[in-house]
Amino acid sequence: MVQHLRAEGERCEPVLAALAVVPRHQFVDSALAAQAYEDTALPIGLGQAISKPSVVARMLALLFEGRDAARSGSLGRVLEIGTGCGYQAALLSLLAQQVISVERLRPLYERARDKLAPLRRDNLRLVYGDGRLGHPPNAPYDAIICAAGGDDVPAAWLEQMAIGARLIAPTRSDTGLGQVLLVVDRSAQGWSRQCHEGVHFVPLRSGTA
Secondary structure: OHHHHHHOOOOOHHHHHHHHHOOHHHHOOHHHHHHOOOOOOEEEEOOEEEOOHHHHHHHHHHHHOOHHHHHHOOOOEEEEEOOOOOHHHHHHHHHOOEEEEEEOOHHHHHHHHHHHHHHOOOOEEEEEOOHHHOOHHHOOEEEEEEOOEEOOOOHHHHHOEEEEEEEEEEEEOOOOOOEEEEEEEEEOOEEEEEEEEEEOOOEOOOOOO
16 A cells, blocks of 8 residues: 555655554454555445545645644644544554544544554544534644535634644635645744645534434
């Protein structure tokens, strides 16, 4: 998988190293384990999916291009919106000093907790809650990453960004057709936005279930 991503042009070495360490097959249903290292999204139940490895790598690499991450070589304190099966949270735990991952669906939250427990990552905390609200108790964050697509970036996320932080989230394109990866950087002067390639993620929803 990592060799394929490298051949496709991925060059962020910290991300590639994390992808080589975290066993993706342990985060999918055993019936799909044979497909775990293909570059494809896989269902994880409740209408949710684990993203393609290439999309995960791309989003994490874009976070590393943020001002503070590029300087320090670490993502610092990270907020993840949408724990899902826990795979990306496991990757983040290798790339950041602290990870807060929020999941709104209790069955997924509990399943991810069980799958992540053997990794014993002391810098990773899972939270059952409404991801659209972020997680104010641990703000501000140096990086925010979302695994669900919304119409726009919730104001709560922007407010919880530290100066120098970077956010990445799939967001409805300006044309209203499909989603794009939206990158938001916060500086002392405010927030700036860049749109990248098209993607397809499950919808971002509010509340818990």
